[in-house]
Structure formats: C-alpha cells, structure tokens
Amino acid sequence: MRFPFRHEKRDADIEFGLFLIPEADDYAQLLTVAEYADGVGLDLIGIQDHPYQRRFLDTWTLITALAVRTSRISYFPDVANLPLRNPAVLAKSVASLDIMTEGRVHLGLGAGAFRDAVAAMGGPRLSDGDAVRALGEAIAVVRAMWSDERAVRVVGNFHTLDGAHPGPTPRHRPGIWLGAKGPRMLALTGYAADGWLPSSSWAPPEFLDEANKRIDDAAATAGRDPAEVRRVYNVSGTITDDRTDHGFLEGPVARWVDDLVALHRDQRVDGFVFWPIEGEPLDQIRRYAEQVVPAVRAETAAR
Template sequence: MDLRIFTEPQQGASYDDLLAVARATEDLGFDAFFRSDHYLVMGDGDGLPGPTDAWTTLAGLARDTSRIRLGTLVSSATFRHPGVLAIQVAQVDQMSGGRVELGLGAGWFAQEHAAYGIPFPAKRFGLLTEQLEIVTGLWGTPVGERFDHAGEHYTLTDSPALPKPVQTSPLDASRAGVPVIVGGNGPTRTPRLAARFGAEYNQSFPELADVPGRIARVREACVEVGRDPGTLLQSVALVLCVGRDDAELARRAAAIGREVPELREHGIAGTVDEAAARLRELEAQGVQRVYLQVLDLHDLEHLQLVAEQVGTQLR
C-alpha cells in the first residue's frame, strides 16, 4: 500500500513550511507529497501568512525535491482555464522530471470564490467534464498536430497543444499525459468520469463503511466503458493522528482541534497498532493508496513515528 502525505496549506502555511514537510516526506520514505488547492482558511483561525497557490508551490517543490511524487487533491475546475492548467501542469511535470499528478474536481467552497472574485457557477459538473476532455486532449495530441474543442463552456481553436508532460498517459502509453486523479462522492457521474479519464479514483474522507460500495460502483463504471477495472487505482484520503500512547494521541488531537473518539472513528488514528490495523482493513477492502491528511505541519515527529512504526508494519 502506498502512503502519501496530504497537507491543507490554506489553514496557515508558508512555502518554507511546506518545503520542510515535503523534505521530511521524502527522507522518511513516503510515496508522495500532495496539497489541497484552496485560497481561504476553513473554520477557526486567521490563515496567516495567507494562501499559497498550489501549482506555484508544486513548481518550487519540483526543484527542491528529487524522489517523491507531487500533486493536488484536488484542484478546482473553477480556478483555471483548462488550457492554462494543461500548460502549468505539463511544465511542473518537466521541472520535476516526471513526478507530477493532477487531481481535478468540480470545486465546492463558495466562500473562497467570493473572497477572491472567482466565478462560482451553480452547475459545475459540465465544467469539470470539459476540463478533463481538454487537458487530456491537449496532452495527448501528437506533436505537430493541432487540437480543437467546441463545448458548452470552452472553445479552443487550432491549438498547438504544447508543452507536453514528460510522462506518458497511464491510459495510453503512446500519448503524453500526467496521471489524473478523479474523486468525489457522487454515486453515478463521478465514477463514470473516473472510468473515462482517471488513473486513480479517490474517496476523500468517506465513511469507512461506504468504501467497498464506492469501489464496486467505480469498477462497474469501468466495465460499462470497456475498461479493465484493475487499471484504475483505488485510494482514500483520511485524517492522520497517531501517538505512541494515549497521552501523545490526545496531545496531537488537541493540537488540531479534534476529539480522539471522532478521529478513531473516521481517520487513521489511535495508537501505532490501531493505525496499522485500520490501514490493513482498508487494504482488504481494495484500497491501494492512502493519503494521510496532516493538519499540524510543524509536528514532523508525527511523520517520523508513522513512517518508522506504522508503515513498516505494512511491508
């Protein structure tokens, strides 16, 4: 099972804070460093020093790390024109030597759009669908050919479809393309998008009892479009809070403003053995990758504990 570190910088983090976590992620043997793509603090807190742009951050980390994979969970389709997004992600993929992945979703946080003057249409699923068509279409267009798209939301005419990512598409090795992560809780439309475009289907903070059913639905969607369900990687994102004992666990829970019983019920939380048992349970249900949501970015000892005492139990 892959274990990835997933951060929420909108709650308050500088680039240097994120770099420290990314370097710890790399040094401790985790598979990847991911970040959310948000522009406004959620809940209590002032969010200082203020938001950092996800793809600007990942461009910096592409040069400041050497092994770990990098990506968003997830970028909002409302934030960037798909043509611009395709250029940004392809460039960061080049800068990293082919270590980037794109998580893309419809967007949901209306307040951040209002705060920064970003349009927030009521109906966004069609927007997301076209963005996936355009981004993957631009990357997959052979060099020297042109890409056109005429849709409800976007029109691209005679595009040279450059630059290309370093990586080839997981769905078609003859074409360029960064792995795309599609996630969401919708029972029908999201699985269909994952089956069409995704290298990975992600469930973000699901009720644990719902995980097997959602995996089954997205596998059915793959069959419907003629895709081998085994080619779509299954992942979940869950909050992380682990302690060597109950006292350390309680201290870490208090630091992120959460209650221990709630964390144990909904996350990768508890003692070292409890966290390992939860991960093995998810693996038995068909989950192949877990994004560990780290909310206290200054507690690097937390990452070390998980790497050395939880991760080792899964190998």
C-alpha cells in the first residue's frame, strides 16, 4: 500500500477511523494499514477485544505496538472485554500508553459477551444485570485510578479499590466509550460515560433514535449536558465501484457520503469507524479514506 499524502492532525467535530481485526497472521498488514491511516489523515483506530479467540493477537499489546509506530492517530479497544481485564490494571495501561503517545488513547469498554468463552478462560459468568453493575463499578475504578488523589477507595460488589495509589495520570483525558445496546447499558452510558459505541450491524438508524433518547434522558437526570456524550458509530458495509444504490451503507461513494452526512445531521453521530465486510479490504479502506471521508468533511463543513 502506498502512502499518497500526509495531513497534520486536526481538531474536528467529526472523527473518522478504521475497525481492525487482530488476526495474528495479519500483523504485517495491520501495521501497514495503521501507518496508512495515520498518514492519510484519519483520526481513530478501534480494535476488537476477544482474548479467547485463539487466532487473535492480544488487543492491548497490538494497540501499543501500532501506536508507537504512528504519530498522530488515536487508538481504542472496540471494546475491551471487561470480565477478562482488571479495571485498575487496565486504567494504568491506558494512562501509560496515553503518556507514551502524547494523548492518543481512549478506552472502549463492554460488559462482556460470549460468556462460555469468558468462563473457559477463568472469567466470571455474570447475569445481564450483574454485568451492567460490574461495568458501572469498573468505570468508577478507572476514573479513580486516573485521579491525582494520593489514595482512592471504591466500594463495589464486583470491583473495588481499598487505598490504592493512582498513577500515572494520563496525558489527556481519555474518553470512556461504552459498547451499549440494552436499556440499562444505554442509561449507564448517559450518566457515567464519555461516549457511546454502537455498530451498524445491530444498531440501524431507527435504533439510534430511541437509544439516543435513553442516553440523553439519563444524562439530563444526572445533571449532565447530553451533548457531552460522543456518538462513535462502527459502520460496516461495502463501497462499490458502480453507480447502483443497494441501500444503507451499500453502494457507491455518493451513497456513503449521503448516509454519513445524514447520520451526523439527524443522529448526532460525531465519529465513524469503518469495517469493510466485503471486497478487497485495502481497496475498501482506500475508497473510504481518500473519497468518502474528504467528501463528508467538506459537506458537513459547508453546512
């Protein structure tokens, strides 16, 4: 893959990124894609976290390796599997890499799916309700570990701190973004998190309407401005090279531009993380980065 041009990092209302699969056999290509995304002006790289998947590299190790080989793009686990990652240690890992990369790390968190696989690796098998409660406690632990207090305590049923010494402090304030789908998770996002990470595979535009309302209501109840909660949307589909419109996120560049602009305008989505699901992946990534993203930036700026 050639690196045709390089942009300086920019602050923008909308961020654009890539969703990568941490296949162990594809490390060289993952590095190439990360360097390309960094050079072409994308903002984010999200990497899924399934520690029980034998073909996958460890997500946090991979993020670290890619981050130190790039200079401007930010990274986040999309999303970290909380039942298999101690939140206090995870908070320290995030803070450490944030310092090393000068503020290019966020934390995507999930309550944990694939419970049989989690249990097979020694993780807890939690009910839906307990998983949400554990996630809420984990957020408190992470924030405490990022504080400048001398010692911190968090009392919980699943995650606790008992006089732990926080540190180091992150270089910037990493966002805590939740992969939330159910009503309780969406409410937790509104009153405790910095962002929401839905995926188009299970969260079509009509789902976003009701979910955004739940997040906004929970944020308002907690005394927060709902606009503080970022919406970073994992978008999967195919950018075709013909003019045929196959529907939402399936069609030529113009279709993708229209869909992303509409999502930003109507659903307040302010981040798009692209996961190509068909076609040659590197070709799809080029079309997204070099054709779709500049057009969406231009149209939203004009509006």
